[in-house]
Amino acid sequence: MATVGVIGAGVMGKDVAITCAANGYDVILTDHDPDVLAAAPRDARGLVRKFRMMSPTTGSWKADEVLGRIRFTADLGDLAEADWIVENIVEDLAAKERLYLRLREVCGEGVKIAANTSCISITKLAARTARPADVVGIHFMNPVPLLECAEVVRGFHTSDDTIKRAEEFVGSLGKRSIVVNDMPGFVSNRLSHLFMNEAAFLVHDGVAEPEQVDAIFKLGYGHRMGPLETADLIGLDTVVNSLNVLYEEFQDSKFRCCPTLKKMVAAGLLGRKSGQGFYTYAQH
Ligand SMILES: NC(=O)c1ccc[n+]([C@@H]2O[C@H](COP(=O)([O-])OP(=O)(O)OC[C@H]3O[C@@H](n4cnc5c(N)ncnc54)[C@H](O)[C@@H]3O)[C@@H](O)[C@H]2O)c1
Structure with a gap:
């Protein structure tokens, strides 16, 4: 199974991390705030326990198994092992642009980058990376484990292969992709x-x-x-x-x-x- 690097351990990052881990992915979760990162294992365990009671699909989740597949790290460089990156940092264009520039050093050839932004243009973020064709929007819905679709956003340069891989990734999490074009806020x-x-x-x-x-x-x-x-x-x-x-x-x-x-x-x-x-x- 592929490895997913999740950046940002806030509301969405933790939800994305446990959803990926519960579906068999190895996950590397990072955040630049040491307090957020220190609290993340306990928070993630609490979320798994909460979601276990909320739907038949999540009812079979086991906290030890899910947490056992998540590695927590302060070092963005550790995400070099990942096949997919899911970025969930603060909704701030300048902060995201700085991060996407840094991803040039971290992500090798063949790595796909999903921006889980609410409104920011996927095209703008992709322009900061080395390979804009590999960048796609995957707008997960909150709470991620319970909701049945994700909006997959095609940026100006996003390749057909990246869209196909994004649909497969979203499908592997038990969700339907709805593919739309890039425009702030999407649909x-x-x-x-x-x-x-x-x-x-x-x-x-x-x-x-x-x-x-x-x-x-x-x-x-x-x-x-x-x-x-x-x-x-x-x-x-x-x-x-x-x-x-x-x-x-x-x-x-x-x-x-x-x-x-x-x-x-x-x-x-x-x-x-x-x-x-x-x-x-x-x-x-
Ligand atoms: N909250 C939602 O319902 C929702 C739904 C879909 C998409 N989104 C989008 O997901 C993204 C994250 O939203 P959220 O609600 O999780 O926000 P949040 O404020 O809960 O968490 C953001 C996290 O990103 C971390 N962070 C900021 N800059 C960073 C950096 N450079 N490197 C590593 N970590 C960094 C912060 O420390 C924080 O823990 C935003 O773009 C938001 O628009 C949010």
């Missing part, structure tokens, strides 16, 4: 961030409480989660960063970030990951 986030931002504006304008906005989506439209619950799950910092990317790229005021969202992030209210967002969450 999922260009739509969902309008919903989440406008939902925040409804609260900002005093039209409704968060519970009311979400109840209308759940009870009225039959959605599993409301837009503000979804924003809390993603992380409000990531939502704000993504809206900024969409605003910047399209130069369209419809993506102007709600000031309440910015204020919450400035105050450290990041949603589930900080224990407080539009809702309050128990911390383990």
Whole structure:
């Protein structure tokens, strides 16, 4: 089985790492923040235990087996062994561009690089690497172990072989690929961030409480989660960063970030990951 190098051990990186390991891949997980990396084995074990109770597929996961396939490292150079790289660092163009430049030194011929970005152009990131044809967007959905598809994004230079390999990789994780073309936000986030931002504006304008906005989506439209619950799950910092990317790229005021969202992030209210967002969450 191939080796997957996962960069970034935040909300998405840990989910991607355990999903790959549970499906038989050897995984090398790295993060530049020593505290995040130190906490990652315990966090990943907690996630496996949580997901075991959440679906028939994940019900058979065994924490020792999954964790046994993940190597945690602070050294990006260790990812030279990987056949696939899945990049999940912060949604910041400059930070990602710096990392993709460094990947020139790390990734040998034949390595495929998947950018798990919410909104940033795959074409821009690929342009920083040695072989843009080997770079593809794989936008995993949160929570990764439970959701049934990934958006596979074809950058300007992405080769047919890379798309085929990405579809095989996503399929090996038990998910369906939906292949779309590169444009900021792709399909999922260009739509969902309008919903989440406008939902925040409804609260900002005093039209409704968060519970009311979400109840209308759940009870009225039959959605599993409301837009503000979804924003809390993603992380409000990531939502704000993504809206900024969409605003910047399209130069369209419809993506102007709600000031309440910015204020919450400035105050450290990041949603589930900080224990407080539009809702309050128990911390383990
Ligand atoms: N949260 C979601 O629901 C979701 C869904 C799909 C895609 N994404 C995308 O996935 C990416 C990660 O999002 P997240 O929610 O996991 O963010 P996060 O803030 O939870 O985690 C990001 C991690 O990247 C690390 N990092 C930052 N720069 C780094 C570098 N140069 N090298 C190594 N590690 C570095 C940080 O220390 C942090 O642990 C973003 O691009 C985001 O847009 C997020």
